[in-house]
């Protein structure tokens with residue numbers, strides 16, 4: 108069950124913001140454990156290298172590449188390089204994403220554009236490069252990492268991030284329909300409040316630097332009484348990428364400890 112032997116996978120944002128398990132890092136490590144050949148991609152070569160070191164400590168292999176997934180030329184070269192090196196591309200995980208605070212009034216236009224580029228356009232660019240490859244080889248699986256912020260107000264003003272993550276869910280649906288007949292499946296993982304290294308950054312951006320207070324507030328928001336972690340996201344991504352999910356496309360798995368169920 109849930110083996111990825113023989114599969115070639117690209118995972119974007121395979122590093123993490125700080126030491127510990129971020130979502131992309133856990134996805135890259137888990138896919139390697141499950142037998143995939145993983146090409147981990149990050150704009151920060153040092154962060155990707157750190158993930159490779161950890162994966163190798165586990166006795167597995169992680170190939171890495173530096174790439175800014177908001178740059179179409181770099182993304183095209185990344186996908187072409189993957190196919191040239193490994194012969195195909197079976198799985199694409201669009202994990203890159205990050206939020207900035209603000210309402211339409213307080214957020215400047217440049218931040219708005221950067222947020223949409225990072226959280227939404229990046230998935231368009233990687234899909235534009237990867238989908239023809241997957242369709243041409245008879246199939247593939249794309250997993251887009253969205254956020255409950257794209258479904259609900261989750262306690263902080265982050266208008267561009269929320270709009271982009273909502274857009275990613277619908278981008279996923281309509282693209283899944285367009286490519287269904289070609290054997291390419293697209294699905295979202297929608298994480299809730301997860302305890303990853305990124306929470307340190309959230310405390311700086313949204314909580315006046317008070318990490319403990321930010322962690323306590325996030326735990327308290329969740330019906331299960333605690334945040335999830337990167338492995339909860341990675342396990343859902345693994346299922347959606349695997350052949351066991353062969354009849355699942357154009358939908359989402361919400362991984363949120365009951366958060367959205369309690370705020371509908």
Ligand SMILES: NC(=O)c1ccc[n+]([C@@H]2O[C@H](COP(=O)([O-])OP(=O)(O)OC[C@H]3O[C@@H](n4cnc5c(N)ncnc54)[C@H](O)[C@@H]3O)[C@@H](O)[C@H]2O)c1
Nearest residue numbers: 120122123124129130131149150175176203204254298301
């Ligand atoms: N942690 C949470 O609570 C939470 C909740 C919901 C959704 N998410 C989503 O999970 C995803 C990421 O989680 P993570 O824990 O891996 O985050 P992270 O910030 O720890 O790691 C992301 C990696 O992406 C890289 N990156 C940033 N910009 C890039 C670019 N332009 N091109 C290539 N790489 C780039 C960073 O260098 C970093 O190593 C995001 O999409 C985020 O929105 C997280």
